[in-house]
Amino acid sequence: MNIDLLxxxxxxxxxxxxxxxxxxxxxxxxxxxxxxxxxxTLIITDRQTKGKGRxxxxxxxxxxxxxxxxLIKKINIGIDEVHLINFYTSxxxxxxxxxxxxxxxxxxLFLKWPNDILLNGxxxxxxxxxxxxxxxxxxxxxIGSGINVxxxxxxxxxxxxxxxxxxxxxxESDNTSLLIEIVSGFYSNLDMIYNxxxxxxxxxxxxxxxxxxxxxxxLNDDTEKSVTVKDIDSDGALIILDSxxxxxxxHSGEISIGYDRIMSENTL
Numbered sequence: 001m002n003i004d005l006l007x008x009x010x011x012x013x014x015x016x017x018x019x020x021x022x023x024x025x026x027x028x029x030x031x032x033x034x035x036x037x038x039x040x041t042l043i044i045t046d047r048q049t050k051g052k053g054r055x056x057x058x059x060x061x062x063x064x065x066x067x068x069x070x071l072i073k074k075i076n077i078g079i080d081e082v083h084l085i086n087f088y089t090s091x092x093x094x095x096x097x098x099x100x101x102x103x104x105x106x107x108x109l110f111l112k113w114p115n116d117i118l119l120n121g122x123x124x125x126x127x128x129x130x131x132x133x134x135x136x137x138x139x140x141x142x143i144g145s146g147i148n149v150x151x152x153x154x155x156x157x158x159x160x161x162x163x164x165x166x167x168x169x170x171x172e173s174d175n176t177s178l179l180i181e182i183v184s185g186f187y188s189n190l191d192m193i194y195n196x197x198x199x200x201x202x203x204x205x206x207x208x209x210x211x212x213x214x215x216x217x218x219l220n221d222d223t224e225k226s227v228t229v230k231d232i233d234s235d236g237a238l239i240i241l242d243s244x245x246x247x248x249x250x251h252s253g254e255i256s257i258g259y260d261r262i263m264s265e266n267t268l
Contacts, residue, residue, distance in 0.1 A: 001046055001064075002176040009180045015187045016040050024049065024063075028070035029130060029144040037072045039140070042183060044069040048146075062151035066164070067175055070144040071186065076137050077193065083114075083236035084196050087203050089127050089143050090115040092189065094206060096181040097124075097147075097165065105169035110208035113229075113238055113255060118208070122163035124148045145182075149173055196234060204232055209255070216240060217254045229255075 003021045010016045017040040024047040025031055032043055047063035075085065094117050098106055108120045117125040125147040132140040148164035150172050166172055192199045204210055209229050216238075217224045227240040230247065237249040 001044065001179075005176050006042075006044075006180065010042070010183050015183065016042050018042070019044065021045070023047065027144075028068060029128060029142055032070050032072055032142045033130060039072060039074040041072040042069060043072070044179070062148075062153075065150040065152075065175075067145070067147040067149055067179055069179065070142055071183070073141050073143060074138055075141055075190075075193065077139060078137075079134060080235065081193075081196060082131060082134070082139070084193050084199060085131075085141055085143065086115040086127050086129050087236065088189075088193050088199060089129070089145065089186070090117060090125075091192075091199065091203050091206070092185045093117060093125055093127075093145060093147065093182055096178065096185050100173060100178050100181055101165065101169055101171060105171060106165075111203055111206050113207065113209055113232060114236065114252075119163060119165065119168045122168070123161060124163060124165055124168070147178075149175055149178065200232060200234065200236075207232075214240075215256045216250070218250065 001021070003019065007019055011019065017038060020037075020041060020043045022028075022031075022043075022045040025045045026049050028043040028045055028048065037043070045068055048068040077084070090111055094109065094111055097109060097117070106119060110118050112118050112123075115127040116123055125145065128144045130142040130144070132142075148162060150166045151164045152166060154162055154164075192202075210231065211229060213226060213228050215224045216227045225242065227242050229238065230241050231239040233239055233249060235251070237251045238253065238255070239247065239249050241247055
């Protein structure tokens with residue numbers, strides 16, 4: 001990771017105020033939660049040893065090969081719109097990957113509810129967002145992301161579910177350039193957050209779940225059910241049609257899409 005290049009491209013009046021780099025750290029999100037980090041700071045590491053996703057699941061990354069980072073950003077947004085930050089961030093990463101790689105190599109790149117990114121049916125990226133001052137208009141977000149960029153090997157328990165951009169495209173990418181694209185895109189398109197209808201419309205157009213039969217599991221119920229996805233609501237909830245032809249909404253849960261059987265989770 002070329003930290004000098006990151007700073008020269010990203011630290012300016014319209015983007016970041018600081019970049020904190022660790023050669024190794026347990027978790028960039030956890031570090032941010034334990035310290036008073038200024039607004040518009042990027043925390044990045046070459047090796048994250050205890051990265052976690054939703055429900056405290058382990059997020060594995062290859063030292064020096066993948067991207068693991070947290071962005072500290074203060075955003076004025078209502079409590080009922082906090083979910084848009086996850087949708088926005090995953091969409092920005094999705095678009096950044098599409099801009100970085102040749103179109104044929106990522107033609108099967110899709111967004112997956114609630115904020116994962118899949119390539120050829122396997123997970124390459126996810127988001128985990130923590131928020132402080134939830135009841136204040138100006139909320140402090142810790143937006144963590146893990147992206148499998150150049151890793152080649154995965155443990156046997158995740159290799160059927162996860163992959164990397166290198167494995168799927170055969171192209172070794174420059175992590176620094178990809179991160180510059182992501183962070184620049186994040187700051188250049190912030191107005192999208194304040195138009196949730198259009199943001200969710202874009203997100204859904206690039207998702208591979210609407211109209212599909214999926215397997216769904218509630219967090220408090222270990223029973224997996226086959227349901228049809230009807231839509232994603234304005235509040236970020238998954239709208240499904242169950243086996244009894246009843247329409248239901250869920251704000252959290254795990255889904256797998258037939259062929260890929262990947263559980264949806266936020267990462268880092």
